[in-house]
Amino acid sequence: MNRYMKLVHMEISRFWKLYVVLFAVTLLVQCGGVLMAARDYMSRRQHILETELLTDAQYVVKHGAFNLYTAMMDASMWIVAPIALSAVTLLLYTVFIWYREWMGKNSFIYRLLMLPTARRNIYLAKLTAILLLVLGLVGFQLAILPIEQLICRMSVPQALSDPVSLLEMIRYYYIFVVLVPNHLTDFLLLYGTGTALVILLFTIVLLERSYRLKGIIAGILYLIVVSLILIAPLYLYDYQTSFLHFDLYLYPMESLTIEMVLILIIGLISLWISLYLLQKKVTV
Structure with missing residues (x-):
């Protein structure tokens, strides 16, 4: 079990740099998308107010309020793109996680197969690493929701917003319905x-x-x-x-x-x- 855990740790540590890149891309792209959706909402409001004399309450009734759910729906491409990128990257790495052992002059597979442990531990460690990486990305996606919620609140006046709880986001937004x-x-x-x-x-x-x-x-x-x-x-x-x-x-x-x-x-x-x-x- 100790050797198995060390193998899992080794597999994850070999991916951590690309893992951090995926985290950063997801955070920046999604937060940028939410911010753009908020600015578009305020821009539309300003344009309508130039032709219609409406209070904030009347505007909300007629054109709808703003919250994280509407922001993600309006910026759907910016939300889905980094998730799709992460999924494709992990799918490719599922194959590459084996082939990398044979790369280079001093192939790492020689040492890996000569370890004093059952070969099934090598297999199970790679499988476990992939599953943990997937769950880690899903967990990170949920963890950044409060940040995106904060961006919404800071970008749109409270009178124009209709707050939605994070639990409702996870339960009803179509991407999270699939992921969770x-x-x-x-x-x-x-x-x-x-x-x-x-x-x-x-x-x-x-x-x-x-x-x-x-x-x-x-x-x-x-x-x-x-x-x-x-x-x-x-x-x-x-x-x-x-x-x-x-x-x-x-x-x-x-x-x-x-x-x-x-x-x-x-x-x-x-x-x-x-x-x-x-x-x-x-x-x-």
């Missing part, structure tokens, strides 16, 4: 699917590292088979019309349950294949 699902089932489905995806990518990488060109072909075929298996419950063939119909014979909850079971099975099979390859096939 309100129901346990949705949370397990989302992050369980994410974990299975990471394991699947690890499997494809280890197939390539084990068999090179044949491994690439095997990885592509494995990905196609997995995709077909996951799609199959969503489409059932209707022999009367000769067409594929979406959810023709299954209730939504039944389809969801089947998908969760399939994802679990695929994740476990991929995990077993990965550990077998790392233990028996990956050599230096």
Whole structure:
């Protein structure tokens, strides 16, 4: 366990510089977007007041108040862009976290595989590191909400604002509904699917590292088979019309349950294949 924790620490420490960059980009871009939305709101108010004699209360009734929710909706691109950037970066790093070991003349993989610890600890450490990095970015996104809330309050007079609680933001803003699902089932489905995806990518990488060109072909075929298996419950063939119909014979909850079971099975099979390859096939 001690060696496993050290490996996890090593994997996270190797990513920390890029991690800080993602934090900084997210903070600056989103806060800038909120500030721009606030200024646009005040600019529209000023323009309307030049043609309509309205008090602040009348303006709010007629044109709506301002708060963090409206700011994020108006600046949606500035909110989503850094989140998408972080997601793509971590997705690419999920593959690179293995290939970096073979880079350079003095490949680090030599020392890594010769450590006096089970090879599965190397695998589990990389998997744990990716999951912790994902949760860390989600946590940081929630942590900066008070800062964005403060920007809203400082940029727009209180008479024109309609404060929204941070809990309401997390519960109703569409990005946070995805990142932090309100129901346990949705949370397990989302992050369980994410974990299975990471394991699947690890499997494809280890197939390539084990068999090179044949491994690439095997990885592509494995990905196609997995995709077909996951799609199959969503489409059932209707022999009367000769067409594929979406959810023709299954209730939504039944389809969801089947998908969760399939994802679990695929994740476990991929995990077993990965550990077998790392233990028996990956050599230096």
